[in-house]
Amino acid sequence: EVQLLESGGGSGQPGGSLRLSCAASGFSFSSYAMSWVRQAPGKGLEWVSTITGSLGTTYYADSVKGRFTISRDNAKNTLYLQMNSLRGEDTAVYYCAKDQWTGASNFNFASWGQGTLVAVSS
Amino acid sequence: DIQMTQSPSFLSASVGDRVTITCRASQSISSDLNWYQQKPGKAPDLLIYAASSLQSGVPSRFRGSGAGTDFTLSISNLQPEDFGSYYCQQSYSVPLTFGGGTKVDIK
Numbered sequence: 001e002v003q004l005l006e007s008g009g010g011s012g013q014p015g016g017s018l019r020l021s022c023a024a025s026g027f028s029f030s031s032y033a034m035s036w037v038r039q040a041p042g043k044g045l046e047w048v049s050t051i052t053g054s055l056g057t058t059y060y061a062d063s064v065k066g067r068f069t070i071s072r073d074n075a076k077n078t079l080y081l082q083m084n085s086l087r088g089e090d091t092a093v094y095y096c097a098k099d100q101w102t103g104a105s106n107f108n109f110a111s112w113g114q115g116t117l118v119a120v121s122s
Numbered sequence: 123d124i125q126m127t128q129s130p131s132f133l134s135a136s137v138g139d140r141v142t143i144t145c146r147a148s149q150s151i152s153s154d155l156n157w158y159q160q161k162p163g164k165a166p167d168l169l170i171y172a173a174s175s176l177q178s179g180v181p182s183r184f185r186g187s188g189a190g191t192d193f194t195l196s197i198s199n200l201q202p203e204d205f206g207s208y209y210c211q212q213s214y215s216v217p218l219t220f221g222g223g224t225k226v227d228i229k
Contacts, residue, residue, distance in 0.1 A: 044209060044220055044221075045160075045209050045211070045220040045223075046220065047211075047217060047219065050216075050218075059216045062123075062217065095165055095166075100171060106213060107154075107213035107218050108156055108168065108172075108213055109156070109158070109166070109211075110168050110171075110177070112167070114165055115165055
């Protein structure tokens, strides 16, 4: 059974940093692209970033480019999101999501974690 | 960036009804369109991928159709457990984008 467990959320100050983690189990982690998707309170879904499985190619939304860094440790089956220069508009529940198939990213989010809340406020 | 426009933003229907949600892309995305269902306080679930393929375990009353710029999610014989929000998402190109969502309320 696929399991994705996010952690690292909490309160952050504008201009500050947080690092999110997503511990994966139940599948061959290194074979799948992984993504972060966020949802501001009462709002819709927003894609944040994707990293491919083996090559580690990364993609970012313009809203986070240059401030957030996605990475993965395939030995630890863990996905990360380093969030720097935080802004109020980064306040959201952050979900990690697993691609549907192995290989190059297909950008179909077949499995999701339960989410972790990031609240940015002074 | 490809804009995804969903309609309606809210609908209320009765058990047994057939409901239809539409999603329009600002440019052609071939069949690279997914649909998700989200219950309050929960993560989304993938329902339909590649515009019309049913994800494993999803009831057959859910049906996706369309290609190019216009897509439809239909739910036949609406059930009480189908309440929640539905989102389309294009997987054609980065940046990936979602529709604004449709909230389905059961009368």
